Amino acid sequence: MSSSNEEEIEWTDDDEEDNIGLDSDVARLRNEESMAAGPSRPPLVSHFIGMGFPEDMITHAIEEHGEGNTESILDTLLTYTAIEKSPSSQMEVSPQSEGEIPLTDEEFSDIDVTGEEERVADLSEKDKRLLQLVEMEFPAEDALSAIDRCGPNASFLELVDSILAAQMAKDSDDFSDLWEDFPLSEDEEEETNVREDKRRQFLNRNQYGSGPSTGLHTSPSNLPYPMVGFGLPSDPQRITHRELPKSAYGPPYFYFENVALAPKGVWEEMSKHLYHVEPEFVDSRYFCSTARKRGYIHNLPIDKRIQLLPPPPLTIQEALPSAREWWPSWDNRTKLNCILTSKVSARHTKKIIEAIAITSGESPSPLVQEFVLKECRRWNLIWVGLHKVAPLEPGDMEVLLGFPRNHTSGLGFSERYKCLGNSFQIDTVAYHLSVLKELFPHGLRVLSLFSGIGGAEVALHRLGIPLNLVVSVEKSESSRMIFKAWWGQTKQRGTLISMDDVKQLNEEKLKELIRLYGGFDLIIGGSPCNNLTGSNRVSRTGLEGEHSSLFYDYSRIVHFVRSFIRGRM
DNA sequence: ACGATTATGAGAGGAACG
């Protein structure tokens, strides 16, 4: 009966904003195409020199805006001098311009688990490995002997495996309780047989370094590096076995997703409410050409994962050939940052492009390069023309995330950015869900919460898993519309039940659905991250926030459905 | 009224350095 599904617009009580404030003439600096490049006058130049700007920069700015527009000139100068506040600019840029480490194609395509930031080979390979292992709090002697055992060019995971194998051989259960100092949830009395696979413990090193009870102490590096979860498809040494808490084992399976960089304590709290299953943190940068750091709490088997075929391009330049055409050599990015829900303003983009254009010649000056590169990283810009950058278009976002192009067409631009920024990366999720294909050869009954534009269903469909039943909960009407359109376009034969409020799924409704369809095989959902993500500058209030607290509905439904179904079996 | 546009940093972790 909790049909009070209106918590969306509570702040409409103070909307008497009838300020038709068009009175203020804000029509200043509309368009300054006064390209009358007059002679640079010493008075104006010296005026800015007196303010501390370099002379050549002033000259360029005056040529750009015309000598009359002092306001725009000052604006430009202030923008450029923001670069100089970084004292490392001179040191970092100059060796690059002369030393010139060119980007080879192998660097574009090769994905190394140990991270590509380590290509500087000052230390010997052995020393670097040793340093890494010691930083992960392995005893130095154990690390050394492992390096000796595995040879000079062993992968990082091989070394970890070797060390842990040796440690387990000599019976060490002294570091197995990172996970056990959590208070048990009141509903489950699972014995704390959280004998986690030790390889995973060390992969996700320090994952829960500071327990919730004690104050913080040592380095709370909460997230693993590299953020590859149980391992990549290409890694033969990837982890293929883990031990789940007993209460979490078996179907119906659950698969939960949220942002990896949540406020402190949030992942511990979410794990506590999902059978104490340890999250798997994965950055989609290892599966495609755009980053997406996410945590996944699930009870799926992990031993027979297969990646989606064909695998997507791993670099921007491969994924967006039109961008590669214009990509300058001094932009060394091969991966895009996370696709967010909003994009850069056209005004700011114009300012960046003007900064590039201010240098005549082949390539901009090192200072401008650094400025542009920084802005490109911040706003996830790509090259769309000679000396011209632009934000991603919705169609490119769809492809990068693994959706069919034009998956969200029919919506306005703002809505497309929003729902795409909120969605899964299909290849990453499909890799995890792929184990279901063998387990359910005749198809799945899916309970899909916070479905959005149907990322989970698209992943399952691309895996070739029939969707016999999908009960989908999604608040946004436009997202529901997109999902239903996809459902029809792909000629799904199963049953689709769509609703808008997760509160409607009370025990009675769930019992009815289970009675009708026999049960569910998978309960999947990424609960709202609004109050968790660092992108939120206004209301990053944590798991108890207005939207993100809907996580508790996910865990409530998972617990009820699992206990109810398993009670009938 | 409604979609499009725009301005708005904190926070956490890692790297470099002494």
Add this chain to the structure above:
DNA sequence: CGTTCCTCTCATAATCGT
């Protein structure tokens, strides 16, 4: 060890423009 700098992040709300 601490300090400093650097990097990145499934967004919100006021405003604009039809």
